[in-house]
Amino acid sequence: MYFNKIRHPSNFTFASAYANQTLSVGAKTVQASVRDLGEDVFHLELNDAKRWPLDARVLPLHDDAFKINPSQYQLGISATGHLALTAPDGAELLSGVASASVGVCGSAWLVQFARNADMRFFGQGEKTTGLEKTGKRTKFWNADVWADHAMHTIENGQADPQYAAVPYLLVRHGTRWVGILVDHPGAVFMDTGSNWFFSGKDDQNAPPAFWFGADEGVPAFYVIAGDSAASVTQRLQRLVGTTPLPPLWSLGHHQCRWGYAGTKDLNALDAGFTEHEFPADGLWLDIDYMDRYKVFTTSPEHFGDLGAELKKLQANGRRIVPILDPGVKVEEGYEVAESGTAAGIFCHNPEGQPYVGFVWPGRTWFPDYSLPEGRDWWAKYSKAFRESGFDGAWLDMNDPSTGAAEVDDMLFNRGTWPHWTYHNQYAVGMAQATRDGFLAARPDERPFLLARSAYTGSSRFTALWTGDNHSNWHHLRTSIHCSMNLALSGIPFNGPDVPGFGSHADKELAIAWYKAGCLFPFMRNHANAGTARQEPWVFGPEALQVIRHHVRLRYKLLPYMYQLWNDQEKNGTAVMRPLFHDYANTDAMELDRIDDQFLIGPAILQAPLVQQGQQQRNVILPGTGRWMDVNTGDFLAGGRGIHVTSNTESTPIYLKEGSLVPMQVGVRTTAANDLADIELHVILGAGSTGTATLDYVADDGLSYGYQRGVRNVYRLTASRAGDVLTLDVSALQTGWKPLRLRVVGYDSASSLQLRVGDQRSTLALTPFAWNFSGGSLAAAASAPIDL
Incomplete structure (x- = not known):
């Protein structure tokens, strides 16, 4: 597949008329339906059984999520085939290019809009092409980045595409915003005004435009209109599925390296983090923990009594997270391979035999997750994997990575679907099946999975790390806008390897990356085999002190971050x-x-x-x-x-200012967390006339008890007059253990008026200083308050 070549409108025939849900395109017709889903969310779909016989959309989106308010905008097709999104004041927010709005070229299709000078473009999921996407052309195709791009481009350039394909575009048009989600699993392309001309000038002076489309498959897309990026992003997230509330431990610090293989390495890491009083939840294992890289096995060389060894580490607060690759080694006597063969769930090649790729075990078969029975088969092994004692899983090589073997020979749905139909969805199917298995093993425990590849809707099942990056300043900078665009595109739980996976991280880079990344949604230190060691203590005592401080800060802020994930699950708000x-x-x-x-x-x-x-x-x-x-x-x-x-x-x-920021108490030296024992930091300075409100949610951070009412929700409202803070507390829900809090004020706050229901009390705030990020921060705190 060409990554850098896409379809151009010059080769398309465009619709010239529209009536009775039928578009006239040249001498032929195409059925076109526009649905208003409510809340200014629309879906447009074209159908022609001869031109687009195959609909490969496996994971349904939540079209029924928009029942709160009727739409104020309108998306429609005029009698001349002109597609437009009209704002409540009558302005066309999106306007199809005149006589060239909806077009076809054989099985390919394309939708084209006029591009105005004040339009700016964002989103596009996992791309390393900058925060703003104006003037870009790109393709959405899950790539095995280190295998598919030149290394110098990966290390210091903008390798595109990356591991995740989310064909979403966020458009700013003046003060209004539009989200466009292409509802298509194949290799979608987009152009937001790139230059096609060797001379740098359009020889026909065509009007500025932007477009999207695909080479084949049913044309369909969603349009979401709003007055802010936040409102559009929330509705996009509700459409694709919000992120289920993760277990609290998944928000902590994680340590990984290609080379960690078993109990010896895990015990050494446990001892290191304990010795340095460095909080860390997750200890991760790469491919060496397996028996000759065979999935769902463990190496007898690196483990003895697996269950007992894991329980000992878990008793110290560690969570053990090994890798799972989809590839199954082709080997007689290997139970997983023989079971999959008997069930007939491996992907086919064009000759009707199991498709063979080349990954770590050698010759490899691939489960066909497009089949419900294929997902069920994988879920059964994932259930046993979880029951063996492991706490989570990271799902790698699911792009799918096949080594040097041509991926087009991998067919789906028992060989009846060509490769393009499910390539981008493959990782989602693997994540869905793994999550099902974990839930079958522990029905009342929130699972945590991390994946390398993703597609629209994957946030329902797994978090995403942004793949194999490099330990350099370019990748540090890139990680920021890449993570923000992922959140805008409906994948909020994401983050990069810190301080980079490939190459050698030095002291300065390690410090800078840990400081920059200490509040990213996901935080994992991960390194490639053969690189310099980068456990936090190897960079010397000065670096350890700074890195450890900012990881401790992350743990201190976990109560605040947990509120954000509650809001994400409930409302789809980006983190x-x-x-x-x-x-x-x-x-x-x-x-x-x-x-x-x-x-x-x-x-x-x-x-x-x-x-x-x-x-x-x-x-x-x-x-x-x-x-x-x-x-x-x-x-x-x-x-x-x-x-x-x-x-x-x-x-x-x-x-x-005007925020209430819940934090854990004191300096966090271990991964122990308690959401029912907090400091409430009131960010109201001297002279403030406003209020600060927070509905604070607390539960056990692990189970689904919160869905059964086993949680507390307190409405906290603070104000300030002079040096006196006032805090009103009302219990909205009390299904978990009582809340204890200490109120912390700033800027010479000296006392607290506390109102809990009908009770009134006055408490002194005692001065103290603490270190948020490097500097001594003057504050004053109350004694503990038990609610």
Whole structure:
């Protein structure tokens, strides 16, 4: 497949008329239906059984999720075949190119819109092509990146495509936003105004346009319209499926390396993290833990009594997460291979035999997850895998990676579907089946899976790490806008390997990447075999102190981060997001140009230093309110840029005034967590006239008890008058153990008026100082309050 060549409108015949849900395209007709799903979400689909006989969409989306409000926008096709999205005021937010809006070229199809000068483009899932996608052309095809691209491009360029294919485009048009999700599993292409001409100039001066389409398969796409990036993103997430509330331990720190093989390595890691008082939840195993790389086996060389050895580590608070590859070694006597053969669930080649690829075990067969029975077969082994004692799984090589073997020979649905139909969906099928197996083994425990490849809707089943990156400053910078665009595209639980997988991380890079990544949704230290060791303590005592501090900060902030994941499950709100998600551009600040700052929820803004040797930078503080600098305690006016100087120990982080930020108590030296024992940090400075409100959710962080009412929800509302904080507490739900909290104030706050129901009390706030990120932060805290 050509990654850098896509279809151009010049080769298409376009619809010229539309009546009775029928488009006239040249001498032929195509059925076209536009459905208004509600809440300004629309679906358009074309049908022609001869032209597009195969519909390979396996995972249904949630078309029925939009019943709250009727649509105010309109998506329609005019009598001349003109496709347009019309705003409530009558303006055309999307306008099909005149006489060239919906087109076909054989089995290929294309939809083209006029591109205005004030349009900017974002999203596109996992791409390393910058935060803004204007002027790009791209293809959505899950790639085995290190096998499919030149290494110099991977290491220092913009290798495209990457491991995950999410054909979604977020369009800013003035002050309005439109999301376009292409509802197609194949190799979708997009062009947002790239230059096609060797001379650099269009020889026919065609009007500016952007377009998307595919080479074959049923043409279909969704359109989501709104007045903010946040509102569009929430509805996209509800459409593809929100992320199920993850177990709390999955939000912690994880340690991995290609080479960790079994009990000896796990025990050494456990001892290292314990010795250095470094909190870490997950200890991960790469392919060496298996018996000759055979999936669903463990090596007798590296494990003795597997269950007992794992339980000993788990008693110390560790979660053991091994790799699972889809490839099954072709070998007589190997039970997994023989079982799959007997069940007939391996992918076929064109000759009707099991397709053979070449992965770590050698010759390899691949389960066909497009078959329900194929997913059931894999789920059975995943259930036994979970019952053996492992806590989670990371799903690798599911692009699918086949070595040097041509993937087009891998056929699906018992050999009746060509490869393009399920290639991009393959990883989702594997994740769905693995999750089913884990739930069958532990029905009341939230599973945690991490995948390398993904497609639309995969966030229902698994988190995503952004694949095999490199230990360099380019990949550090790239990881920020890549993760933000993934969140905008419906995959919020994601993150890169820290401080890079390939190459050798030095001390400066390790410190910078840990500081930048300490609040990413997912955080794992992972390294390639043959690279320098990069456990946090190998970089020397100074680096250990800084890295450990910021990981401890992550653990301290877990109660806050847990609220964000509750909001994601309930409402589809992005967790890590760009500034323009929450704030509108102004004449002085184009927030959609800012690709090296990000928000973690509504309260935290981080502006890391991501250039080698950098100790100062400009920071944009958006909005009209104030932000508290966590390194000084100063409350700074928003709506402007500031110049800041940092140092090795700190990173620029700001808390939004008017926020309540729940944290764990004290300095976190282990992975032990308790959401019912917190500090409530009230971010209201002197002179504040507003209020801060939080519905704080607490449960055991592991089970599904919260779905049965075993959780607490407290509405916390704070205000400030002079040096006095007032906190109102009301219990919205009390199904779990009582909440204990300590109220922490800033900027000379000295006392607390507490109101819990009909009870009133006054508490002193005792001054203390603590280190948020490198600097001593003056604060004052109450004694513990038991609710």
